[in-house]
Amino acid sequence: MNQISLLAPGHSGCAGCCDAMAAKFTLMGAGDNCIVVSPTGCLEVMTTPYPETSWDVPWIHSLFENAGAVASGIEAGLKALGKKEKTKVIAMGGDGATLDIGLQAISGAFERGHDFTYVCIDNEAYMNTGVQRSGATPYNASTTTSPAGKVSFGNPRPKKNMPAIIAAHGSPYVATTSLAYPKDMIAKVKKATEIEGPTYIHCHAPCTTGWGFDTSKTVEVAKMAVKTGLWPLYEMENGVVTKVRKLGKVKAPVEDYLKMQRRFKHLFTMEGGEEEIAKIQDIANMNIEEYGL
Template sequence: MKHLLVSGHRGCAGCCDAMATKFTLMGAGEDCIVVSPTGCLEVMTTPFPETSWNVPWIHSLFENAAAVASGIEAALKALGKKGNTRIVAIGGDGATMDIGLQAISGAFERGHDFTYVCIDNEAYMNTGVQRSSGTPFNASTTTSPAGKVSFGNQRPKKNMPAIIAAHGSPYVATTSLAYGKDMIAKVKKATETPGPTYIHCHAPCTTGWGFDTSKTVEVARMAVKTGLWPLFEMENGEITKVRKIGTPSPVEDYLKMQSRFKHLFNKEGGAEEIAKIQAIADKNIEHYGL
């Protein structure tokens, strides 16, 4: 198979963006056009005058990747060249769940035929690990730091797949870097489904989360095994497939792997906060039947 994202990019060792993008392109195939908003993926793969992309690629603003993807789809249709060409927008959690949400909402409401992939590393990693609406409860970031009077981010993680499903998307799925074949298959299904489709990929960031560069997949797998990151598919608003996890691992096993949660283990009251995170996992396990 031809590599559609090649070596030579500036990503960190163990980079989640590179892995998620490779899986995305393997699912979408060579006949695709990619739109990327500002973020780690854009910065590391396209330092002028170089590129790591072996498919047509367009850099959009932080906020308008979905609008650009919509325009590409409309232009190809107007020219009579749409055919089987897949249009894929790939953005981080900040560009997707925060800054780009309005453009995404409009594109999905209008019914454009493209796939949006969110690589969710749970903070604004490119600009200094600031909190996003994808940042999980009690994680420490540079704008929600843990300290004497705080356990870190106190807001729940935004449920972006549910928001997209509420727009009437025919296909929504969650994926993880720990399950590459699953992600490839889901992206393939998404890009082959007519209309606006959505993939949400859990993507551990070695730099922002604080773990060894060799542990990206291990950390990602543990998020799934605890129930904190359920893997499922939704078609026309209904959950149609869920990946079972068997006996769940305790959330402590996941939290201990990352320095962004280290305050929970060395600060008074940390055990109670860990119990709150365990409750989030337990609720997912019950809700999704994991």
């Protein structure tokens, strides 16, 4: 396992940036013999302001919508050159580029069975362009396109279950991770890149800017999402859940997690907010039951 950061410091990410941490842990798990594809998003913008780069591995920028297709082409090219066995291909995109805009290309790549690993850095909105709602935005979160107000508690739709979508494609390995547990993420990335076929890692990545918390609290917020059951950590092999991180005897109430973030502040001030918090607690409870947390 490579313990040297292959993402150099000096990028323009925010203090406490989730993307920087997730990218660093991904590269630690994958090692230096890899090629990375990054679609448009915070990670791309902050690490590659022309003519500079923070990447100490080969890196290519794809369009917002086609990271899966570009990764497929790289993998096919390496196979044609006889180099695929030694070089790993990794696509690394945000939730907008993964769950929404890039879903078709990712689906095609997984359906064709290309040998690469896709890592979704999920900060639950389009942070690079102004905190707009994405398919990964959780229920009742306030964003610039799903704002809380007199007639709305925020985003009215549930978070899209991307790991289940990828598992339905027949992926041999799907795992959820959190930047709050780096050893877990590094180990899962390493495992994913060593398995033949299209594999998928979904990393929960709290965004200090879009979520509204102090820059020193990124890891603390991420841990609380796991402790409540709102973000279960598990592995799936060939469509079957094979390992989960247990919560232990004491779980944290979702209220403790929501209070840490400005995007949920309205739930504690608006009439009817208590009932909405209870609905979010139900989501956590369902996760706890479904995954045996």
